[in-house]
Amino acid sequence: MDKLDFAEGMKILYSCYHKDLNNDDFIIWYEMLKDIKPDVFKKTIIEICKEKSFMPTVHDILDKSKNVSNSYYLSIIDKMYDDGYFKKGYQELTDEHANRNYDKAIRWIEKGIIPQFLLDDMNEYIKSKTQINNKETLRIEAC
Numbered sequence: 540m541d542k543l544d545f546a547e548g549m550k551i552l553y554s555c556y557h558k559d560l561n562n563d564d565f566i567i568w569y570e571m572l573k574d575i576k577p578d579v580f581k582k583t584i585i586e587i588c589k590e591k592s593f594m595p596t597v598h599d600i601l602d603k604s605k606n607v608s609n610s611y612y613l614s615i616i617d618k619m620y621d622d623g624y625f626k627k628g629y630q631e632l633t634d635e636h637a638n639r640n641y642d643k644a645i646r647w648i649e650k651g652i653i654p655q656f657l658l659d660d661m662n663e664y665i666k667s668k669t670q671i672n673n674k675e676t677l678r679i680e681a682c
Contacts, residue, residue: 544577545569548584552595555588571597575604583607605651612648615661616641624664 549565552558560568572580583604587595595603619625625637625644632640647653 540573540575540577540580542569544580545572548580551581551584551588556594558594568597572600572604575601576608579604579608579611582611609648609651612653612661613645615664616644616648618668619661619664622664624660 545568549560549568553560575583580600583600586607587599587603591599620637620641623637625640626632626634644657647657
């Protein structure tokens with residue numbers, strides 16, 4: 540996450556809790572949180588604001604971001620399963636093999652050890668769905 544994404548998340552925190560942080564706090568918090576993906580960071584901050592009455596600590600944000608990240612990845616895996624991703628291969632796999640691969644993917648995500656090939660496939664899936672959605676939007680706007 541870059542500093543602009545971080546600043547947006549911190550604006551949300553400030554508007555929820557009205558707690559001032561000095562420049563040193565921002566630098567330390569950014570160093571601790573910069574490895575979180577921007578979309579996960581924003582979702583994490585919003586969920587924390589909805590759940591907590593008091594300003595979160597860095598550790599609260601780190602812990603919550605793991606849960607948000609896992610639920611995000613799991614939702615992608617579910618959509619990939621629904622679209623038949625886990626049946627793809629040199630030859631179409633059986634339902635048993637597809638379910639086994641799906642279960643493995645879920646366990647990897649829950650343990651936080653997602654293999655690079657799965658991350659690549661998830662990113663490719665997201666790109667393909669985004670392109671399809673953009674084309675549908677363009678068609679709707681053209682009518």
